Amino acid sequence: MALAAKLQLRQSQSLVMTPQLMQSIRLLQLTHVELERFIDEEIERNPLLERAEAQDETGGDQPPKSEAAPEPTPEGDWFEAETEWSAEAISEKLDSSLENLFPDDPGTSERLGPDLTAQWKSASGGSAGGASSEGFDVGEMAATAVTLREHVSEQIALAFPTPAERLIAGELADSLDEAGYLRADLEEVAARLGAGKAAAARVLDVCQTFEPTGLFARDLAECLSLQLAVRDRLDPAMKALVANLELLARRDFQTLKRICGVDEEDLLDMLAEIRALDPRPGTAFSGGASDAIIADVEVRAAADGSWTVELNADTLPRVLVDHIYFARVSGHAKDQAEKEFLAECLQNANWLTRSLDQRAKTILKVASEIVRQQDAFLVHGVRHLKPLNLRTVADAIGMHESTVSRVTANKYMLTPRGVFELRYFFTASIASAEGGEAHSSEAVRDRIKQLIDEEKPADVLSDDAIVDMLRESGVDIARRTVAKYREGMSIPSSVQRRREKRALANAGR
Structure with missing residues (x-):
């Protein structure tokens, strides 16, 4: 078969991802905040784009017209031209107001008048005119939230007299996480600053007395111990309980009674005291304003x-x-x-x-x-x-x-x-036990939660019992699926729930 070169024309269709098409696809999955940020970037890059509000304010398609420039005023009279309120007039108004407020003490206006006038000038940016108040924002005058670092720094300045101690305390404060726990090794901090380990330990002991109690703890047990010590409740039995928090998490109350050497009533009182403590004392300072969800x-x-x-x-x-x-x-x-x-x-x-x-x-x-x-x-x-x-x-x-x-x-x-x-x-489908319409997995989760919330201490439902009850109501579900849904909702097992419900029931007697 001879080989020869030929020219052929073929017509075919193909999908080409142009930059504009990729941009349209990307816009679909952007959130409201991300979309606003993207549009701002496009407006900066493209001079032909503008926000619709700009044209609405100027009356439709006409471009904004510049306002007429104010007539020049004689030099030195600009303040009076802007407003009839001069500094002297403001001072007189303040004096008269103070005299009305304190009629029995005429000297009050002389003592407070200049100070209030100075404060008023400072707040208004040095201008007393009504024009300056147009850009005034009450939100700018609101006090900013105090951070954990700022809160601790104020206490460090009062607690330590020497610069060396304040330096060590500041280094420890920089190592606090959002919960208020110390996440730095004390020996490494001492070595980095050239201080002795004993000096760093003394500084840490003082820092652990700061408010709120529990700051500078190195783990949960130490955080709870600091708070119990302030309440004068860190007795040997409570120390043993705090040292075995893993047993408390598993709700192994029988073992805890044996380790702490207390009876059931005392253990319930100790558990109530533990629940009243704050395991994350630093979170009161770490939270900023959460973004509100805006429905699309x-x-x-x-x-x-x-x-x-x-x-x-x-x-x-x-x-x-x-x-x-x-x-x-x-x-x-x-x-x-x-x-x-x-x-x-x-x-x-x-x-x-x-x-x-x-x-x-x-x-x-x-x-x-x-x-x-x-x-x-x-x-x-x-x-x-x-x-x-x-x-x-x-x-x-x-x-x-x-x-x-x-x-x-x-x-x-x-x-x-x-x-x-x-x-x-959009939820998964769970088959019906009676061959009817399938059930939503979210609806089944809600049903499982309701069954567990309604159970009694003497009759705690196991996963198998929940499966049987769901099948009686027409939901065909496996035991492992019930366990997966229960764990996804942070609901403990039947053994742990039985211990906790019995303890709570005895505590209520």
């Missing part, structure tokens, strides 16, 4: 008995393309490079606005289908949550399963029953 979708009951699904307007980014600015600037482009840059900016801006609009429509479409599938949950609660997977929703709305997965990632829905992540409504 809101679901409300309609008058006809159906559900109204709407996007949360607060999470919708308002981005516009400034075509007026583009037309004005493109006419003054000097060379081809500038024209290409402006054309690329316009193309990217149009693509971003279309991608954001498509993102909103996709989220609304997926959320509406979830609401339709989980109507029983919204009406009756978690017991009626249906098994649901991504493919079911994707087939119903005509999208790919991966698209639904991206949409439901880190998105939240506000319902009459609370705020839930969209992923919450």
